[in-house]
Amino acid sequence: MMEEKRFRKIFEYILDEINEGVHVIDENGKSIIYNRKMAEIESMSRDVVLNKNIHEVFQFLENEESTLLSALQEGQVTKNVKQTYFNDKGKEITIATNSFPITDGDGEIIGAMEIANDITKMEQILRGNILKGDTRFTFDEIIGESQAFQEVIENAKRASRTSSSVLIIGETGTGKELFAQSIHNESSRAAEPFIAQNCAALPDTLIEGILFGTKRGAFTGAIERPGLFELANKGTLLLDEINSLSPHLQAKLLRVLQEKKVRRVGDTKDIDVDVRIIATINEDPIDAINENRMRKDLYYRLSVVALYIPPLRERKSDIPQLVQKFIHKYNRLFQMSVESMSEEVRRCFFDYEWLGNVRELEHVVEGAMNMMTDEPHITFSHLPYQFRRKSQWKEEQLAPLPSVMPTQFDVAVDNGKMDLKSKMDEFEQYYVEKVLEKHKGNVSKAARELGISRQSLQYRIRKHGMRETEE
Template identity: 55%
Template structure:
């Protein structure tokens, strides 16, 4: 008997793990109307915790509009299944939830013993439909807002301005943080479509089961409770539709997008009628399209349709001469936001900015300036090294540490003793390296810790542990007060 109970517990654990992995909401009630199954996806859809719902009567937890009843309770009472029913109700905190439900009675030996509901979220879809109805008055960026004097960025700006004179589709390629939407908005603003809408959608921000409805819209009757709802193509008619991270769309949806671009028509979900559209497509990608095609993330025919004009935005590491201009612009921006009077960067900070590779590009630079100014006192006028956030300091000096290792390790001349353990040998190299960096930084502990990507406390601990000489000539190591 104990073995059977243990086995049943084992099977139940596996069953629960499987149910929690499903990308739809699952909610089941027993014959009394109390919840017996409530998976993680359902918790996300309804913004509820398991303990709020489990083993409680459904109608004691959720609220429904007057004259409406839960599809789950209906299945339990009437023993009938319903499919693709749109239902709007409220959780225990009064938050409105909208789902598309498939609900089934659980019938055992001819009697209804419970009910189960499979739910998909459309709350997010309806919210995004509203959010994406942008008009040209909400545009923030024009070409004169793009900062840079380097030849690389000037050439891209010039090409973008030329492309804005036509209605050809545009593909903008650039790493994260290089300003792809800035260029897209600027192109729209400078084009003949300026008076039309500018609609933007990140294709990676939605699950596959919602993005098609969002793009092409829905027809009343496509599923129970559905309404006539224009998609982003119709909302952008006469203007520009920006599709960010186009390579995140599945290939089947890319094929439908290709058809819409080629035929200049779309068809709503559940409809049989084609609707003509006049939309300029600007698509963004953060990877090389050749690699995306090779790895089946982008259809080749769609690439050629979208890339009539292709703009490659240079990463910040390839236009470092623009860093001073960008820094000044961001300081001015956050001076206004924080009511501060910061003038600029200390010389050593600007030097480190020029040495850094800027993995997050212009966006990362902006975040560092904002974070640094949050750590400054009102009377301070220059961003100094100690103001930079620690996590950024560590990353900035990864390259510098590697260069130091490459150039200095040959000068350390520490022999390898094969009778030592690995830990003992690593201590030898760590001690030699710290001594070298101390010397390079004129025995300043703050700068040495920063160069090593360590906190001062961590460096001091290593100095003590490894018995490192803390004297510079006849004087003790000094520190810069903070």
């Protein structure tokens, strides 16, 4: 008896340590073994499942039966079959299951066993990507009158006429997906799928199967499934934050781009695909290449058309128009009638750095309108507390640059050049040197304070023959 108890303890320990869900029912359909992993997959406790019939605990889709019960009642063996059902709280569960009957020495079925792997997350991601394929943004909805921004819009419209790859470069919140959707909707592929995938949101082990598809049996729980390249065939696939992909996946992506063929994980057969790739990156691609976050050959292949979306701090003249757009949007959603922002708020918005870009501006406007009742204008007191605090902190904490007085910058330096352009160049060099000195040579911080891109500052450093300090 003691030996049997000891053996059972070892058996239960082993079952709870393996990484697959195990569920066993007896000849009456009642659960007699239910390991820890299965409980995690189905978000159920053992007490709720054990000694109960499957239909008392789980709900199955119409015209679909439990593979575990099919194994018990019909002796049916299933391998790597996808099954979707619901637990007692209505939560959807999707598993890749292997189910088979358990027989005694005479061949009589005395129970059934299921070994399962959780693919709920992958299924929801794929479904979500397909649903998000409904594009709604067009170029008409892109707001910005500044010259640099208008140039980006014009270049994006030109790129819509072809099927070349596009790399959209811009900080978080600048509107990269808005441009991607607009390019798709303006192109000849507008009637075909548009599918977006954030490459930073998932681990490599998951995203590889999502992008390229899987062959049944390629790994534990793998089922026959098309990837996003196949689902986006004839259309557009947006790969957001492409620099987050591992070098291995970047190499595989490069192969697909070059050969226009995709091979599912675990397969030996290539599938032809016709997909336009639009990729986004939220940092300087040269930095990403130098720091091994992006393959150089992939960068050249993706950047057939390269669009740089300037951050909001480089196009502050667009702020009033953007604010009016957001006021109109939230007037409609909140059933309000706000007219505009006050002059005080306008000055505050123009002084702020907007590190979160247009997305941050929208969130601030939305937060302010939540604090309003029937006032016609957004005032400083309506702005979210954290925004007001950051604005005040900036004024108090950042020491001002030394003022540039005639005693510090001699407007009549004796170099024989008195034209305006020469003086502007001299002043630019002086001012850039002072800002770099203030930030101890940190190019990124200096560029942020100057309100220009890092590339633009590096250009000026080279232009004036200054030495760039390592950061």
